[in-house]
Amino acid sequence: MNLRFMYFVLSLCSIGLGLASRSFKMLEWGHAYLGDALYAVFIYFGFRFLFPNLSVRPSALAALVFCYAIEFQQMISWEWLTAIRSTTIGHLILGQGFLWSDILAYSCGVCLVQFLDHKLILKDEQAI
Template sequence: MKLIVKYRLYYLILFLFTILLGLGSRRYGSYLPAFVADYAGDTLWAAMVYWGISVLFPKKEFFRKGFIALSFSYCIEISQLYQADWINAIRGTTLGALVLGHGFLWSDILCYTVGVGLAILIDFTLFINKEYI
């Protein structure tokens, strides 16, 4: 198996696992400590974005992928300041709420920063010997 395909597979597994953890944190939040229940979903959402970027661009440097993931996450959060009826209708669906969120919160910006930072740390730790171009 080519190295690039192997890394894409690893990143895809991390992407899917992070989605499961994030959905689990929302569904079973009542069983988690309040702090974890409140912030795990947003933190994991940003980590999932990082893994998604990594699936698409497995050879990019850790911090470049992190910058792209944070930029995307921040843009989604800032877009929540826009409250037109048509986009709120999309946000009213399950998928729309998961992707676009509902309202701007500074705590979400912090969660995204932590989530991407943790993903970079995991990426660096697991794939420290990764061969870049």
């Protein structure tokens, strides 16, 4: 299977799992932490899909920077940004309020997916 296509499919799967973790509250802690970790997984796979020549570590770093930027922008309360966050899609993408636990969840999600990518997906690849 084409590696780039696989990253696309994995990103879609991570979106589905992330939405399910928030919609169905699979676990008591799932909607709070699992969803944020899966958001970071989605961003990681998105970078792997969009930039196929980028290796694992730079992809992980880019995903972390992106997720951290999204989290820190939640401390900004510009009227137009607050209006975007009040929509369903805006809330899902931009979040609502800054939490250090989200930073931890993003970090755990990226660390886990980077490890899995390196050990399982790319085990036979020279792209590391």
